[in-house]
Amino acid sequence: EGLASRVPTDVKGERRRNVYAITEKGRAALRRWLEDPVTPGPRRNELLLKLFFVRQAGGEVAKKHIEAFKERMTALSQHYEAIGEQLTRESSDEPDFEYWRLTLEYGRLEVDAHLAWCEVAIAALERVDPDA
Numbered sequence: 001e002g003l004a005s006r007v008p009t010d011v012k013g014e015r016r017r018n019v020y021a022i023t024e025k026g027r028a029a030l031r032r033w034l035e036d037p038v039t040p041g042p043r044r045n046e047l048l049l050k051l052f053f054v055r056q057a058g059g060e061v062a063k064k065h066i067e068a069f070k071e072r073m074t075a076l077s078q079h080y081e082a083i084g085e086q087l088t089r090e091s092s093d094e095p096d097f098e099y100w101r102l103t104l105e106y107g108r109l110e111v112d113a114h115l116a117w118c119e120v121a122i123a124a125l126e127r128v129d130p131d132a
Contacts, residue, residue: 001025002023002025002026003022003023003025003026003029004020004021004022004023004026005020005021005023006018006019006020007019007020007021047065047066047069050062050065051065051066051121058129059125059128059129060129062121062125062129063122063125066118066121066122066125067118067122069114069118070114070115070118070122073111073114073115073118074115076107076111077108077111077112077115080104080107080108080111081108083104084101084104084108087100087101087104088101
């Protein structure tokens, strides 16, 4: 559609690859899209759906799911921390740095909220089903 251009590159000793660059038409389309209102889509969370009905399977199943989720969120938190360090080290002088950092901070805070919820959920399960 003319929004980006492709430039094949031949770097000696490397595999041929394509580099893409945004065109002026692409920049105009990007600006229009950036100005459009944000419309949130539906959120689906299989963990919460299973938790809603988990009494049918027992508290141990719920705890297993929540602990697995907590492990994934802990790993993601560590990953975001590494990305933040790399971003600061390599890109702090970029004009877009603060926007990139804010995007990462959203992810960090969302993961922190998930981890806090895991603690609340595990404590609640232990009250409801001490054998879980």
